[in-house]
Amino acid sequence: MAHGNDIDETTNPIEAGLKWVVKMKKPYFNGKKALEGIIDKGVTRTLLGIMLTERGIPRHGYEVYDGEKKIGTVTSGGIAPTLDSSIALAYLSSRIQGTRERGSG
Numbered sequence: 001m002a003h004g005n006d007i008d009e010t011t012n013p014i015e016a017g018l019k020w021v022v023k024m025k026k027p028y029f030n031g032k033k034a035l036e037g038i039i040d041k042g043v044t045r046t047l048l049g050i051m052l053t054e055r056g057i058p059r060h061g062y063e064v065y066d067g068e069k070k071i072g073t074v075t076s077g078g079i080a081p082t083l084d085s086s087i088a089l090a091y092l093s094s095r096i097q098g099t100r101e102r103g104s105g
Contacts (some may be wrong), residue, residue, distance in 0.1 A: 005060055006047060006075040006089050015043040015091070045072065045091040051083070058088035 001007060007016050014022075014035060022035065052058060058077030063070050077088025 001047075001089070002076055011047075011091075012038055012043075014038050015045055015094075016047045043094050046094050047075070047089055048092050050074075050088050050090050050092075051080075052086040052088070056086055058086055058090075062088075064090050064092060 001016070007013075007018075012035065013019055015038075019039075023029070024032070024035065024039075026032070050058075050064065057079060058074045060074060060076055062074040062077075064072040064074060072090045072092035074088045074090045077086060077090075079085075080087045
């Protein structure tokens with residue numbers, strides 16, 4: 001995970017899958033109320049790993065599609081030689097469920 005690509009000032013640790021590093025049981029810290037609100041409401045996007053179903057190199061800002069529907073945006077990616085495929089991290093809509101194959105746009 002790279003600051004500036006996968007996490008930045010527009011993201012939060014909950015949607016980035018980093019809730020485990022936030023000590024929510026602490027009585028107070030800067031941003032605690034905001035994070036509690038996010039946890040209560042739920043997130044609209046989640047940072048997930050994806051694998052391309054076609055040849056290509058996923059780059060920051062590329063859009064991710066499920067058929068014709070845009071479901072997210074790539075934050076970082078590259079070729080994974082041991083998998084003989086391209087992989088990426090992408091913020092995907094929290095409404096997306098399951099782990100079926102998805103292409104990249």
